[in-house]
Amino acid sequence: MSISSKPEPHTAAPAVQVAPAGPKVRQSLAGARLRxxxxxxxxxxxxRKRRSSSMSWFLAAQSEGAGPRVGLTVGKVLGKAHERNRIKRRLRDALRRHVDQLPAGCDLILHPHRTVLTMEFAKLEAEIVRILQQANAEKARANPNQAARASKAEPAR
Structure with a gap:
């Protein structure tokens, strides 16, 4: 048995990326939920009822002028309680990431189909964004004077 007299070269450990310190900023739907x-x-x-590929949705102007609100309805026809809860958790998580895009002065209600349970989260999030964009466009069409005032209020860049 021969033992090598050369010491093995020391290899430096790869640099590890560290996330910046500080609390995570997590947007909340707490004040923006229909209850x-x-x-x-x-x-x-x-x-008026509208449809997308995996859910139906309603958009209505608010009478009291509160901030934008969103509601979720998941009926028993979509599955057992744990499946319905999972659908709601997935929708709330996708909405939480885009709460700033909710149409101001409107109530949005989402009725998911069963496919929301199994679809990829990225596709679900993209559909939520598409619905929010359509809701904002419809709100702008319904109130053209309000949209014009809002665009004049924004400072020029």
Whole structure:
């Protein structure tokens, strides 16, 4: 048995990327959620139903002028409780990432289809963004004077 007299060269460990210190900023839907049955009923009565590939949605103007709100309805037809809860968690997470795009002065209600349970999260998030863009465009069409005032209020860059 022979032992090598040369010491093995020391290799430096690869540099590790460290995330910046500080608290994570997580947007919340707490103040932007529809909770009361009467608010849902008013939005259904005043809004119009629209469809996307994996959900239906309603958009209605608010009467009290509060901030933008979003509601989720997941019926029993979509599965057992744990499946419905998972659908709601996925939708809330996707909405939380884009809460700043909710149309101001409007209530948005989402009715997901069962496919939301199994679709890739990136596709779900892209569909949520598309719905929010359509809702903002529809709000601008409904209130052209308000959109014009908002664009004049923005400073020129």
């Amino acid at each position: 009361k049955h009467a608010d849902f009923q008013r939005a259904y009565a005043e809004g």
